[in-house]
Amino acid sequence: MPFVNEYVTEADNKKYNLDELWVRYNGVLSQKLPDKKSWVIDREKEIWLLDTGRIPDPDLDHAFLPEQIWILHYQGHNIEVKIQASKNKEIAGKEYKGVWDLLALSSDALENLQTDLLLQILEEMLKTYGYMGLTVQRPDYTVALRDCRRGERG
16 A cells, blocks of 8 residues: 555554654643544554654744654654745756655664665655645655755755
């Protein structure tokens, strides 16, 4: 089964303990996963990607950092993915409507996982997410993932 945009079900929430995960990143703002929260998932392989919301700016009241934290669930592990979105960028001579800059991956399990495969999966999931996931899609919206973990951004 390929990746799809879906709403998280109550069964999904219980199976993956998503309320607890959500509170870890949004505890000040929300004590449970929103009712109509969408994600990207491959149910057969039990791989999913969940946007945890925006990161509050520690220096400014009511402001957010441009980076976002998403959780990639892969082989039973939750991997924290720190990414930043930008629009209309050229990569290797090709124009993309949406580019996700990968800033960091964090998990105790990373040393046992194939990073190249993980990045391929993440890029495929972000392509499925497209413009705005389940909310809004644009058929001409092209997506790329750039690995910027070594500080290279353009």
